[in-house]
Amino acid sequence: MNTSAPPTPPRLALVNVSKAFGAVQALRGVTIELYAGEVHALAGENGAGKSTVVKTFAGVHRPDSGEVRLDGEPVVFNGPADAQAAGVAVIYQEPTLFPDLSVAENIFMGRQPRTSLGRIDRKAMHAAAADLFARLGVALDPRQPARGLSIADQQVVEIAKAISRDAKVLIMDEPTAALTGQEVARLFAVTRTLQQAGCAILFISHRLEEIFELCQRVTTLRDGTWVGTEPLDGLTADDLVQRMVGRELEELYPKQEVAPGPVALKVSRLTREGVFTDVSFQVRRGEIVALAGLVGAGRSEVARAIFGVDRWDAGEVEVDGTRLPPASPTAAMAAGLAFVPEDRRQQGLVMDMSIERNIGLTQLRSLRRASGPGPLISRRVERDRARDWALRLQLKFSRLSDAVGVLSGGNQQKVVLAKWLATEPSVLIVDEPTRGIDVGTKAEVHRLLSELAARNMAVLMISSDLPEVLGMADRVLVMHEGRLVAEIPRAEATEESVMAAATGRRVGKEAA
Amino acid sequence: MAEATGTVRGRDAGAGRLVRWDVVVTALLVAVFFGGVGISPDFGGTDNLSFALGDLGEIALIALPMTLLVVCGQVDLSVASVLGLAGALTGRLWEAGWAFEAIVPAVLAVGALCGLINGLLVTRLGLPSLAVTIGTLSLYRGLAYVVLGTEAVSQFPARYAELTTTAVPGTPIPYQIALFALLAVVTALVLHATGVGRAMFAIGAQEDAAFHAGIRVKRIKLALFAVSGLTAAFAGVVYTLRYGSARADNGMGLELAVIAAVLLGGVDFNGGKGTLGGVISGVLLIGLLRNLLMLNDVATEIQSVVTGLLLIVSVLTPRLVGMARERRARRRPAAAST
Amino acid sequence: MTAVARQRPTRPTAKTGRGEGGLIDLVLRFRELGILGALIVLVAVTTAINPRFLSAQGVEDIFLNASILALLAVGQTLVVVTRNIDLSVGSVVGLVAFVVGDAVSGTQHGVLFAVALGVAIGAACGLVNGLLVSLCGVPALVVTLGTLYVIQGLNHYIAHGEQISAAEVPDAILKLGNGDLAGVPYLPLISVAVMLAVGCYLRSYPSGREFYAIGSSPEAARLAGVPIRRRVLTAYLASGALAGLAGTLWLARFGTVVADPARGWELDVVAAVVVGGVAIVGGVGTVYGAALGALLITTIGSVLVVLKINPFWQEAVVGLLLLLAISADRLVALRLARVLRKRNVRHG
Known part of the structure; x- marks a missing residue:
């Protein structure tokens, strides 16, 4: 296809755009041009600024400097409505639907078919929605409310919404993250149809093979700066990774060899109905055990249940020989568990609170004891302990009293780790420990995990990042559809063996 | 201090930070005081100030647990109804011949129970506190009427009644305000210097994160609602004694003044931000303003207008300041990069 | 880099999807039918005990009293559906009843003048609420609690201890409150007409659906380009205007008005709306349910009187x-979530 830029101006472009959020510079002088009839890939690591690019195209963010151009003319989008009016449709990573409204209404909100009296023509609306679903090859009832739809079905509704707009520009921010292979193929077919109809498409995906399959050109971002835009034709996957990461990969996984000690975490036949079933495994001191599997296989849910955030229906959990009561994070912490959750902004940190208070939040009792007799906490003790951990983890900050919200993603993650390591746990569970943080910090986090294991901590790591799993884990446990289907030792763990188990193609050695 | 291993870009954001709202309110309080002395000669007199403070007792007492609740992102609109119910019960039991010493603990227990019901509905069922306490506002006030109808009971024992109308010997400070001062110190320490206080701020700012940090979110909320009910019931007894009359409509609408004082003191209605010092200033400011209006023969109706306006201003001002700051922040980087 | 493919474990088929949709649908319908059922049982039991309850006069009284509450409930529905609340309506009714009464006393002004003046005053109050909430982003509860007291205070100040006496209110206006059309009183007719109009707007017009969209997910509404501020402002304007109309009707019905006559009504209105199935967190509910809620609450008031139960129970x-109502909603929602989760197993 057209791999060279056509002579006509691009449909939609960002020219030299910069954008900052507080102290964090999300984009620095980024230029991206989307031409009619091309599928343009946007590559970059988590935290490279891809979502900011998407939201700038969508009219959610306004650039601090630089401009947005539509058909070569500068435009200002004062809100999502302006971008939509200009023919820009966006499919977000996380579907944004109205849970109380029907699927058809979600698709046609604001553009419902009308009767001659100006009333909504429900029959026509449902027919049009059914028509869209037929084109997408999915069986969804236009009348059912969006509440209760699976993520994949919600994504389908978002795609139908974009198609129904006859968009001139379609922005897709990781639309395939929650889809099965078959659904991805269908999405690609639809995308190609739109492309042939002259639509300009921006495509974001973590799966490189999808980028190579669907796209013609790629723009790469690193830490908010533009690295390059080039045709995908002459490129290999390694080239692309090189551009995204900007350094050699090996040093990212500084794993030390450790002889495993006694069992620290023992999970037996743990079940939460409809979520995961009969999950049993052990983690020894000194070990890093990875829990792998596809998104939705139940990995995070198992971790949440172990820590007591969610209730389990059957089974038991022991930490250092102590049985945990169900659904009590407080008891889990007392037994020596620590849990770094997946969602840093909602669950990991209190964004408006200072660095020192965030770090102290997990050890309020021990801070009180360290402050001397009486029920009060000394600010000095609190600050000293926070500073101690901040220095140990090489946190970059200006004042401990600053809100954690002003820190970069990587430094925020260090604060989460600090607040949990300060509880001196015997078992550390980390859920997606390096999601959305820059490469430098990523390597630091890996080194830290490795050191902790070497110092006799048991680490359970959940990650969607397969190289991370392979690089860091002593053993890989693989989940598929809510069950533990394989346990693969480090020596046998390869991308193929893990993926095979995760997709249920081959059941490996049965988990103990 | 020159911290650690690096610096964060754009440090000047801190330099442009505006004065804290609780400081503004305290300044306003001082201004109103001296302004008041200028306008009415009686205003600054010990007798008047003592009276003004005493008049403020119930609002001040209830404002303490209310501050903690609002910091946790909750609100209790039923406090004035609990106050009324406590008054009505006091009246009914007194009429029935109970000893006053037995009435007080019974009424306090009922108040705590009312608060517990609010708390259980909020924590067990996960209902918004706003909706729950609008419901119990009706329910508890209704129960007050059921208990006492439109009767008024008076003739309470003088030695207790006097405690609510006289000052601590040798000072101009009414007993209820002395108690308030004591409790305010305790509350301030709890909020700003204990683990539970830290936990409250975390709950209000990001409940999910607080829960994931092992904080017993539900237990803290439940306890606060119970304390709020207990305090409101105690204020109900004080109110009844102070006016020497137990009626079902005692303290109707008082919840507004309490919430106005708390918000005026700079506590964020969405939770997670605020200081107890600010709330004390807010309470005193409302008290002084009411007193000033009264001294200047401004109709009592206008006082309710002023309270309402204060409430709106107290939430509107920080919001407008925030909007202005945001706008400026948006303009600044654009200017810097050109 | 991150090359792990993703997939979710269960793939609900269209059939289960429809089943779930049907389930939720049923729950929603269930609400309005439930209130209707409760009403019927209440009326039947009361009539069995005291047959006079169903006399023509008794029924007419209930409907007349419910009409004004229902009007307010319709306005409140518009606001609550957008995830906001308007606590000032009771005070607006009082202010309008008094001011309009004052303006028409001893004059020959007609119904049109009274209604126009009332609606205008109410809309002005709604405008203030709406601007504060939508433009300034101040919490709706706090704003409307504040305006409730401001308006109440103004009312007392204007009234200055006086009252409007029915003798001075023009007959034409009193007739609006007590007259009828072919045997059906005007008041319920007006309320039903308003209810149908607003109900139709909310259900069948694109801008009406946006009220639900805003309450269902403000973030999604923003991304979908819904004019949130304008809709929220409209909701408050409508709520204020309807409160103004209700105030005029109050004057027409009772003639004699003291200062702040509808004190505390905001709670009855919120209760009516919530009992009628409008979710306090927005996005769900109809004006029909809200109006039924108003009818139920009014009926309970009459029942207490007829059964000679202490009328003070009314408020409780x-x-x-x-x-x-809110507890039942919540329990049903929790139950539903659990059913949906467990259903996953069988398909997984």
Whole structure:
């Protein structure tokens, strides 16, 4: 296809755009041009600024400097409505639907078919929605409310919404993250149809093979700066990774060899109905055990249940020989568990609170004891302990009293780790420990995990990042559809063996 | 201090930070005081100030647990109804011949129970506190009427009644305000210097994160609602004694003044931000303003207008300041990069 | 880099999807039918005990009283559906009843003048609320609690201890409150007309659906380009205007008006709306349910009188009803979530 830029101006472009959020510079002088009839890939690591690019195209963010151009003319989008009016449709990573409204209404909100009296023509609306679903090859009832739809079905509704707009520009921010292979193929077919109809498409995906399959050109971002835009034709996957990461990969996984000690975490036949079933495994001191599997296989849910955030229906959990009561994070912490959750902004940190208070939040009792007799906490003790951990983890900050919200993603993650390591746990569970943080910090986090294991901590790591799993884990446990289907030792763990188990193609050695 | 291993870009954001709202309110309080002395000669007199403070007792007492609740992102609109119910019960039991010493603990227990019901509905069922306490506002006030109808009971024992109308010997400070001062110190320490206080701020700012940090979110909320009910019931007894009359409509609408004082003191209605010092200033400011209006023969109706306006201003001002700051922040980087 | 493919474990088929949709649908319908059922049982039991309850006069009284509450409930529905609340309506009714009464006393002004003046005053109050909430982003509860007291204070100040006497209110206006059309009183007719109009707007017009969209997910509404501020402002304007109309009707019905006559009504209105199935967190509910809620609350008031139960129970019962309604909603939602989760197993 057209791999060279056509002579006509691009449909939609960002020219030299910069954008900052507080102290964090999300984009620095980024230029991206989307031409009619091309599928343009946007590559970059988590935290490279891809979502900011998407939201700038969508009219959610306004650039601090630089401009947005539509058909070569500068435009200002004062809100999502302006971008939509200009023919820009966006499919977000996380579907944004109205849970109380029907699927058809979600698709046609604001553009419902009308009767001659100006009333909504429900029959026509449902027919049009059914028509869209037929084109997408999915069986969804236009009348059912969006509440209760699976993520994949919600994504389908978002795609139908974009198609129904006859968009001139379609922005897709990781639309395939929650889809099965078959659904991805269908999405690609639809995308190609739109492309042939002259639509300009921006495509974001973590799966490189999808980028190579669907796209013609790629723009790469690193830490908010533009690295390059080039045709995908002459490129290999390694080239692309090189551009995204900007350094050699090996040093990212500084794993030390450790002889495993006694069992620290023992999970037996743990079940939460409809979520995961009969999950049993052990983690020894000194070990890093990875829990792998596809998104939705139940990995995070198992971790949440172990820590007591969610209730389990059957089974038991022991930490250092102590049985945990169900659904009590407080008891889990007392037994020596620590849990770094997946969602840093909602669950990991209190964004408006200072660095020192965030770090102290997990050890309020021990801070009180360290402050001397009486029920009060000394600010000095609190600050000293926070500073101690901040220095140990090489946190970059200006004042401990600053809100954690002003820190970069990587430094925020260090604060989460600090607040949990300060509880001196015997078992550390980390859920997606390096999601959305820059490469430098990523390597630091890996080194830290490795050191902790070497110092006799048991680490359970959940990650969607397969190289991370392979690089860091002593053993890989693989989940598929809510069950533990394989346990693969480090020596046998390869991308193929893990993926095979995760997709249920081959059941490996049965988990103990 | 020159911290650690690096610096964060754009440090000047801190330099442009505006004065804290609780400081503004305290300044306003001082201004109103001296302004008041200028306008009415009686205003600054010990007798008047003592009276003004005493008049403020119930609002001040209830404002303490209310501050903690609002910091946790909750609100209790039923406090004035609990106050009324406590008054009505006091009246009914007194009429029935109970000893006053037995009435007080019974009424306090009922108040705590009312608060517990609010708390259980909020924590067990996960209902918004706003909706729950609008419901119990009706329910508890209704129960007050059921208990006492439109009767008024008076003739309470003088030695207790006097405690609510006289000052601590040798000072101009009414007993209820002395108690308030004591409790305010305790509350301030709890909020700003204990683990539970830290936990409250975390709950209000990001409940999910607080829960994931092992904080017993539900237990803290439940306890606060119970304390709020207990305090409101105690204020109900004080109110009844102070006016020497137990009626079902005692303290109707008082919840507004309490919430106005708390918000005026700079506590964020969405939770997670605020200081107890600010709330004390807010309470005193409302008290002084009411007193000033009264001294200047401004109709009592206008006082309710002023309270309402204060409430709106107290939430509107920080919001407008925030909007202005945001706008400026948006303009600044654009200017810097050109 | 991150090359792990993703997939979710269960793939609900269209059939289960429809099943779930049907389930939720049923729950929603269930609400309005439930209130209707409760009403019927209440009326039947009361009539069995005291047959006079169903006399023509008794029924007419209930409908007349319910009409004004229902008007307010319709306005409140518009606001609550957008995830906001308007607590100032009771005070607006009082202010309008008094000011309009004052303006028409001893004059020959007609119905049109009274209604126009009332609606205008109400809309002005709604405008203030709406601007503060939508433009300034101040919490709706706090704003409307504040305006409730400001308006109440103004009313007392204007009234200055006086009252409007029915003798001075022009007959034409009194007739609006007590007259009828072919045997059906005007008041319920007006309320039903308003209810149908607003109900139709909310259900069948694109801008009406946006009220639900805003309450269902403000973030999604923003991304979908819904004009949130304008809709929220409209909701408050409508709520204020309807409160103004209700105030005029109050004057027409009672003639004699003291200062702040509808004190505390905001709670009855919120209760009616919530009991009628409008979710306090927005996005769900109809004006029909809200109006039924108003009818139920009014009927309970009459029942207490007829059964010679202490009328002071009225307020407590309203509060209890509100708590029951939100608790039931919540329990049903929790139950539903659990059913949906467990259903996953069988398909997984």
